[in-house]
Amino acid sequence: MLVYTFYKIGIKGTKYCYIGSSKDVTKRLYMHKDACSNSSAPNYNCKIYECLRENGGWSAAEVTIIDTREFDAKEDVLIQEQKYIVQYKANLNMVAATGQTLQCLIDQKNLTANLTTETRLKRKRLGSAIWKKSAGKEKYNLWQRNYMRKKMCFKREAKRQLGYYQQSVPEVAF
Secondary structure, three states: OEEEEEEEEEEOOOOOEEEEEEOOHHHHHHHHHHHHHOOOOOOOOOHHHHHHHHOOHHHHEEEEEEEEEEEOOHHHHHHHHHHHHHHOOOOOOOOOOOOOOHHHHHHHHHHHHOOOHHHHHHHHHHHHHHHHHHHHHHHHHHHHHHHHHHHHHHHHHHHHHHOOOOOOOOOOOO
C-alpha cells in the first residue's frame, strides 16, 4: 500500500496555487524551498518558484494539507492528484500530474484493470514459448559449435596420425 499526502501551496493575496503529492511532505517542501532559492537548481525558473519570488518568497506561501490516503497503485495517486488540480484550479502546475489529461489516466487505469486472468495466462504462455525458442536456438548453436570443434579435433588427430604434421628433414649426404 502506498500512503500519499496531497498538499496545496497558495500565495497570500493572489489566486495562485500549486497542488502536489508526496510520500514525505516535509522532505518535498524542503525540496521546493531549495529549488526556489537556489539559482543553480534545474527547475529554478518553474512557474511556481517565479511566482513565489515575485510575491515575497516562502513567507507569502500558505501550505495546506488537502488529504492523506492509501493507494494500491501509482496510477491511482496520479488520477487523484489530477482531480485536485482541476478542483482547486491550480494555475501554477505547469503540466498535468503525468503530462496527460484526467480522462487519459482513467482510460489507462481501466485498460490495465480489464486484463483478465485468461489474458495474463496467454501472455505468460507466449513469453515462455518465446523463451523456449530462443533457449532452443542457443542450445543448438552451442551444440553446433561443440560439434565443429570435435570434428576439427578429430581431423587434426587423423592428420597427425597420418604424418601430415611431421616435418620432413632433408637427408644430408656426408
